[in-house]
Amino acid sequence: MKIYNKLLSHFGIQYWWPAETKYEVVIGAIITQNISWKNVEKALNNLKNEDLIDEKRILKINTEKLKELIKPAGFYNIKAERLKNITKYIVDNYKTTDELAKTEKDTNILRNELLNIKGVGKETADSILLYALDRKIFVVDAYTRRIFSRYGIINKDMDYDEIRLIFEDNIIPSLNIYKEYHALIVELGKNYCKKKNPLCNTCPLNLYCRKLFNKFY
């Protein structure tokens, strides 16, 4: 929580996830996989121009056309398939993402349903659970691993869920804090705790970060 507060006062509230509808969160979660958000925005704009932020229309459009529209996001062949897969799951089982969000099902049940979809791994599932379905699940991504292993709190090669539980066991279980914390981690990862040449001198977390005292991190 100390780190969260430090990041919050440095970056301010992030208001994540940036999307107008729940289904747009789902689309963004798929096409942002291992891609910078800049590229995702282009793909999302292409879809919006065709009025395709809609479950039924995405299912209806032919896959080749969909590939062209999301091409700026990279990995477009597999992502088009993945987007079809998760959309089919939503429509077949809940009709819409808004209806999916209303289900009474336990979060772990829902998580397993998402993980059974080809193209949805833990981070994508958790992003959807947290930001589209308002479930209290902490999202772990590459930035989280990098920042907190450098800092000295986790081990770089820990299991995904092990890291997730470390966060869930140690921060206030508030939906908004979960949402903002992950957003703040991304912000720090992009702007300071970069893979190469991290800006440790001006980093808001540099006071207790072990990276400054150990060149092997």
Next chain:
DNA sequence: CTCCGGTAAT
């Protein structure tokens, strides 16, 4: 461990 892949920053 390798592939998927266009885009913007370095």
Next chain:
DNA sequence: ATTACTGGAG
């Protein structure tokens, strides 16, 4: 010209 990017599957 090279690298990194809000991963996941085979």
